[in-house]
Amino acid sequence: MKPVEIKKDVFWVGAVDFGCHNFHGYSIAPRGTTYNCYLVKDEKNVLFDTVQNHHSEDMITRLKEVIEPEKIDYIVVNHLELDHAGCLPKLVQMCKPEKIFCSVMGLKSISGYFDTTGWPIHAVKTGDVVNIGKRNIHFVETRMLHWPDSMFSYIPEDKLLISNDAFGQNIASSMRFADEVDRTGLELAIEEYYYNIVLPFSPQVTKTIELAESMGLDIDMIAPDHGLIFRNKEDVGFILNKYREMAEQKPQKRALIFYDTMWHSTETLAYQIGSGLESVGVPYRIMFLKNHHHSEIMTELARCGAVIAGSPTHNNGILPTVSAVLSYMKGLRPQNRVGGAFGSFGWSGESVRTITEWLESMKMDLPSEPVKCQYRPTPEALQAAVELGRKVGLALIDKVNGK
Numbered sequence: 001m002k003p004v005e006i007k008k009d010v011f012w013v014g015a016v017d018f019g020c021h022n023f024h025g026y027s028i029a030p031r032g033t034t035y036n037c038y039l040v041k042d043e044k045n046v047l048f049d050t051v052q053n054h055h056s057e058d059m060i061t062r063l064k065e066v067i068e069p070e071k072i073d074y075i076v077v078n079h080l081e082l083d084h085a086g087c088l089p090k091l092v093q094m095c096k097p098e099k100i101f102c103s104v105m106g107l108k109s110i111s112g113y114f115d116t117t118g119w120p121i122h123a124v125k126t127g128d129v130v131n132i133g134k135r136n137i138h139f140v141e142t143r144m145l146h147w148p149d150s151m152f153s154y155i156p157e158d159k160l161l162i163s164n165d166a167f168g169q170n171i172a173s174s175m176r177f178a179d180e181v182d183r184t185g186l187e188l189a190i191e192e193y194y195y196n197i198v199l200p201f202s203p204q205v206t207k208t209i210e211l212a213e214s215m216g217l218d219i220d221m222i223a224p225d226h227g228l229i230f231r232n233k234e235d236v237g238f239i240l241n242k243y244r245e246m247a248e249q250k251p252q253k254r255a256l257i258f259y260d261t262m263w264h265s266t267e268t269l270a271y272q273i274g275s276g277l278e279s280v281g282v283p284y285r286i287m288f289l290k291n292h293h294h295s296e297i298m299t300e301l302a303r304c305g306a307v308i309a310g311s312p313t314h315n316n317g318i319l320p321t322v323s324a325v326l327s328y329m330k331g332l333r334p335q336n337r338v339g340g341a342f343g344s345f346g347w348s349g350e351s352v353r354t355i356t357e358w359l360e361s362m363k364m365d366l367p368s369e370p371v372k373c374q375y376r377p378t379p380e381a382l383q384a385a386v387e388l389g390r391k392v393g394l395a396l397i398d399k400v401n402g403k
């Protein structure tokens with residue numbers, strides 16, 4: 001794969017990782033990911049970010065097609081997580097840059113990860129500007145998007161925002177631009193990435209977009225460090241709006257039912273709950289946790305205003321698959337959801353209480369008592385499950401309508 005000139009004298013020199021299917025616990029199968037980094041050629045030549053260390057040779061080969069590395073004057077480290085800074089020591093040794101820029105918060109991470117003895121590090125903050133010839137780099141700190149050290153680099157002369165993790169997607173592709181791929185798949189990848197990485201930082205997303213607007217940044221290209229680049233005003237508007245909407249977490253009229261089951265009793269309740277949702281006109285999806293990774297559950301949640309979770313009682317608690325999803329979900333801090341719990345049991349029956357506690361800890365509205373059945377669902381339990389679906393559905397409709 002060749003370097004790609006994305007603007008005059010601005011080159012993509014990153015690496016595409018088709019083989020990475022797990023990103024610290026977030027399943028990105030089957031697509032893989034891309035570590036983007038960018039070279040700007042000007043009076044001062046600047047490299048923005050690097051790649052995962054095990055893709056360094058790939059990136060360096062590509063870089064060398066555009067420039068001799070020793071001619072790189074500055075390296076900008078927008079983020080220290082190792083998917084972007086993994087081969088920084090190699091690049092520093094090779095380029096011997098005059099300056100390395102990172103955020104004030106990045107100072108701690110850069111020396112925490114690497115032996116930075118002798119590195120010409122300069123900490124920058126929002127509002128700082130560095131001239132590189134015909135262009136200026138404006139730095140914008142974006143704390144917690146995705147780490148405390150994260151920042152954007154904006155080049156007004158090119159109307160280019162290099163946004164690091166924000167606006168990314170885990171997509172490995174020979175294409176470089178968002179307008180070259182199927183839009184439905186792209187949107188799903190954006191939601192998947194947001195709901196598995198960015199969601200807890202939604203307040204910062206809103207603030208960052210507001211800050212960019214208040215600074216009057218004129219942008220016609222957003223180049224993230226993962227996935228595809230948005231290269232025209234229409235696509236820039238699309239991704240900014242998508243982020244605004246996802247950060248808002250407005251309730252959506254759709255429900256997610258997920259469960260695990262031992263002998264199909266909990267599963268039977270799940271389908272009855274679906275019937276209850278259907279009776280009040282709420283679309284839903286049922287996901288069996290033996291078939292779906294916790295990342296898929298979170299991705300589905302992007303389009304669902306209600307979450308109904310089920311487990312049989314197992315060792316006085318819930319099945320580990322269900323507990324893993326609830327723990328993962330809570331960490332990602334979904335807001336503004338309606339919830340419900342169900343499950344079966346043999347003798348003690350704690351599962352619904354455990355699930356309810358998880359949902360309450362996520363501050364979900366719980367409009368119905370949980371539904372549980374002993375051994376096999378009786379006709380009464382089946383009816384109660386339908387009723388649970390109906391009540392959750394009606395509460396969701398009210399929430400969507402702002403009641």
Ligand code: FEO
Pocket residue numbers: 079081082083084146147165225226
């Ligand atoms: Fe893509 Fe926070 O690293």
